[in-house]
Amino acid sequence: MALDTNTKQFAEPAATMRFDGVDLLRGLSIMAVILLHGNIRLLYTYNISIQNLLPRWLMRLFFWNGGNGVTVFFAISGFLITLTSLRRFGSLAGMRPKAFYRIRFARIAPLLLLLLAMLSALHLAQVDGFRINPSCGTLPQALFAALTFRINWFEAVHGYLPANWDVMWSLSIEEMFYLFFPLACVLLLRWQRGMVAFVALLLVLVGLGPFARTVWSFNEIWQGTSYLGGMSGIALGCLTALLVDRLQRTNPRWMTTRMLLGFQVAGAPMMMLIAIWPRWHWMNFLGRSGTDDTALDLATCMVMMGSVLRGKPGRAWLAPVRWFGRHSYEVYLTHEFVVIGVTELYVRVHRGSPLVWIVAELALAAPLGAVVARWYSEPMNRRLRGAAPSQVRS
Numbered sequence: 078m079a080l081d082t083n084t085k086q087f088a089e090p091a092a093t094m095r096f097d098g099v100d101l102l103r104g105l106s107i108m109a110v111i112l113l114h115g116n117i118r119l120l121y122t123y124n125i126s127i128q129n130l131l132p133r134w135l136m137r138l139f140f141w142n143g144g145n146g147v148t149v150f151f152a153i154s155g156f157l158i159t160l161t162s163l164r165r166f167g168s169l170a171g172m173r174p175k176a177f178y179r180i181r182f183a184r185i186a187p188l189l190l191l192l193l194a195m196l197s198a199l200h201l202a203q204v205d206g207f208r209i210n211p212s213c214g215t216l217p218q219a220l221f222a223a224l225t226f227r228i229n230w231f232e233a234v235h236g237y238l239p240a241n242w243d244v245m246w247s248l249s250i251e252e253m254f255y256l257f258f259p260l261a262c263v264l265l266l267r268w269q270r271g272m273v274a275f276v277a278l279l280l281v282l283v284g285l286g287p288f289a290r291t292v293w294s295f296n297e298i299w300q301g302t303s304y305l306g307g308m309s310g311i312a313l314g315c316l317t318a319l320l321v322d323r324l325q326r327t328n329p330r331w332m333t334t335r336m337l338l339g340f341q342v343a344g345a346p347m348m349m350l351i352a353i354w355p356r357w358h359w360m361n362f363l364g365r366s367g368t369d370d371t372a373l374d375l376a377t378c379m380v381m382m383g384s385v386l387r388g389k390p391g392r393a394w395l396a397p398v399r400w401f402g403r404h405s406y407e408v409y410l411t412h413e414f415v416v417i418g419v420t421e422l423y424v425r426v427h428r429g430s431p432l433v434w435i436v437a438e439l440a441l442a443a444p445l446g447a448v449v450a451r452w453y454s455e456p457m458n459r460r461l462r463g464a465a466p467s468q469v470r471s
Contacts (some may be wrong), residue, residue, distance in 0.1 A: 080086040081418060085122065088275070090411075093197050095403070096242050096374075096381075096384065096385050097384075097386025097389070097391030097399060098341075098381065098383075098385065098389075098391065099153060099156070099157065099381055099385065099389055099402070100382065100391070100399040100402035100403055101391060101395055101399050101400030101402060102149055102377065102380065102381065102397055102402065103149075103150065103153055103401070103405045104155075104397075104398035104399050104401035104402035104403075104405070105146070105149075105289035105398060105401075105402075106145075106146035106147070106149045106150050106402075106405070107144035107146065107150075107401050107402065107408050107409055107412075108146075108398070108401055108439060109139075109145065109404045110143040110147065110412070110434075110458040111140040111143075111148045111408070111412050111416070111438060111439050111442050112139055112140050112142075112143065112435060112439060113140060113141060113142065113143025113144070113146075113329065113435075113448065114143060114240065114412070114413060114416050115140075115416050115419075115420065115435035115438045115439070116140040116141070116435060117418065118240070118416055118420045119420060119431055119435070119442070120142065120278035121331045123420070123421070123424055124433075125424075125431060126141065127431050127432055127435070130430065130431075131432075131433055134355075135353070136352045137353055137354055138352055138353050140435070142352050144301065145351060145352060145373055147247050147307075147376050147404075148310055148370045148373050148374060148377075149348075149373065149374075150247065150336050150375075150379040150405070151247070151250070151251070151307050151308075151309075151310030151311045151355070151374065152310045152311070152313055152314040152317075152374040152378055152381070153314060153377065153381065154251055154255075154311055154314060155310065155312060155313065155314025155315040155317075155318070156314035156315070156318045156321075156378065157318075157382055158258070158314075158315075158318075159314065159315040159318035159319065160207065160318040160321065160322065160385075162177065162262075163318065163319075166198055168266075168269055169266050169275070170262065170266035170271070172259045172262040172263055172266075173259075174259040174260060174263060175335070177255075177258075177259040177399075177460065178259070179461070181252070181255055182461065183457070183458045184406070184454075184458055184459035184460040185248070185252065185406075186461075187453065187454055187458065187461070188406065188407060188410055188449065188453065188454045188457075189223070189245075189248070191453065192410050192411070193220060193223055193224070195453065196239075196241055196242060197216060197220065200216050200239075201216070205311035205422075206239060206240070206417045207237065207239050207241065207388075207417075209238060209239060209254035210236070210239055212236065213232075213235045213236040213237070213238060214238075214349045214449060216232065216233070218235075219231065219242060220331045223242070223245050223425070226248070226249040226250075226252045226253045227258075228242065228245040228246045229245075229246040229247075229303070229307075230249075230299075230304075231304040232246060232298055233295070233296060233298040233299035233302060233303075233312065235292040236270040236277075236298075237298070240413040240416065240417065241413045241414065241417075244409060244410060244412075244413060245410075247265045247302075247307065248351045248410075249304075250302070250304055250306070250307035250308060250311075251311065252296065252306075253308075254311050254312075256305075258315075259270045261275065261278065262275070262443050266458065267277070276316065276319070278317070279315050280309075280312075281315075282305070282309055282312035283309050283313050283316070283371065284309075284311050285305045285309060286305060286306055286308070286309025286310070286367065286370065286371050286373055287309075287366055287367035287368045287370075288305075289303045289304075289306040289309070289367070289369060290306040291365070291366065291367040293305070294306075297361075303350065309370070309371060309374065310371075310373075310377075313371075313374045313375065313378055314377075314378060314381075315375070316347050316378075317381060317382055318380040320382065321385055323380055324442070325386070328334060329379055332386070334387060337382075337383040337386050337387045338383060338387065340379045340380070340382050340383035341380050341383035341384060341387075343376075344375075344376040344377065344378070344379030344380040344383070345376070345380055346351070347372060347373075347375075347376035348373060348376045348377065348380065349375070351363075351369060351372065352443060353426075359360070360380050380381055380419060400443070401446075404446045404447060404450050406415075406454070407447075407449045407450040407454055408442050408446035409445040411442070411445050411446055411449055412438070412445070412446070415438050415441045415445055416438050416442075416443065416452065419434055419437055419438045419441065420434070420438075422434075
């Protein structure tokens with residue numbers, strides 16, 4: 078979607094076109110999730126702290142930003158699903174729910190079902206780190222929650238499940254949103270003022286996010302994993318995609334390369350501030366009011382809008398990070414196997430710095446995700462969708 082500086086014309090992309098800037102954000106986010114999980118596995122399972130090994134701000138930046146990474150994921154998800162739907166169906170009013178659901182099923186279900194089968198076998202074999210605590214529920218209850226996208230609610234009511242189950246809380250929020258997304262498009266956008274109602278609905282979801290993360294939360298788990306809390310970011314991503322599509326179609330004269338770069342320059346420092354969380358009074362207000370995630374989503378959307386409309390290719394040295402972004406789903410659902418295995422090995426041998434072992438988890442999560450993507454999820458995606466190999470990641 079490049080902006081030609083001479084003609085000021087936006088290139089029209091295919092539905093499955095990749096965006097290097099968005100892949101970079103996704104890559105940084107999934108890496109933050111892995112580093113967080115490596116840190117908390119050591120801390121909460123074995124009482125091994127790495128807090129004093131780095132300055133406080135670096136510690137927070139690298140090892141406590143997994144939650145913010147998921148928040149960024151929500152905004153990216155809403156942006157990409159909306160933009161690809163606009164390209165695929167011509168407009169959201171032309172949404173075909175059956176096709177939308179088939180595409181989502183092909184992308185999500187194969188790996189999710191494989192993961193649930195493996196976790197069930199490990200639970201039944203009573204393997205440490207995979208066994209569901211009876212005080213939290215039974216295996217059938219956990220399976221039903223996962224298949225009906227209620228892991229977030231289940232954990233808020235019953236307590237945390239093992240790590241490989243727990244990561245599905247964010248998937249529950251995303252897929253519950255996308256269960257109703259095409260229906261809202263069909264019901265609202267096929268009448269004269271439907272777009273106004275559709276945008277208003279998305280704005281309401283954005284506005285409800287801070288309340289869901291604070292006053293409407295019945296415990297600490299639900300505060301961070303509620304449906305409305307996560308859907309707020311997805312809705313903001315949807316709105317950003319609508320704006321990007323509008324700008325691409327109208328090619329306004331005032332939309333210059335310098336202005337697009339300004340969106341990125343303004344959004345990136347805001348993301349960094351929330352990542353390092355300086356000890357400023359107004360930052361504490363953001364946290365107490367639940368607007369910190371909304372601010373992060375807004376900053377993410379600003380960076381995405383500038384990056385996608387500018388259409389600049391990513392730097393070569395950032396290619397490994399973008400690779401994580403392109404395979405974020407496979408890495409996200411499988412990385413806890415690496416975290417658990419490497420942590421167990423470190424506890425047994427107890428050699429070297431734990432920081433090195435956590436970074437090793439990051440490195441090893443990549444080949445596992447690559448194998449799963451190359452030999453399972455992508456072939457299943459193609460088979461279920463009847464798509465060409467180049468079309469499997471939309």
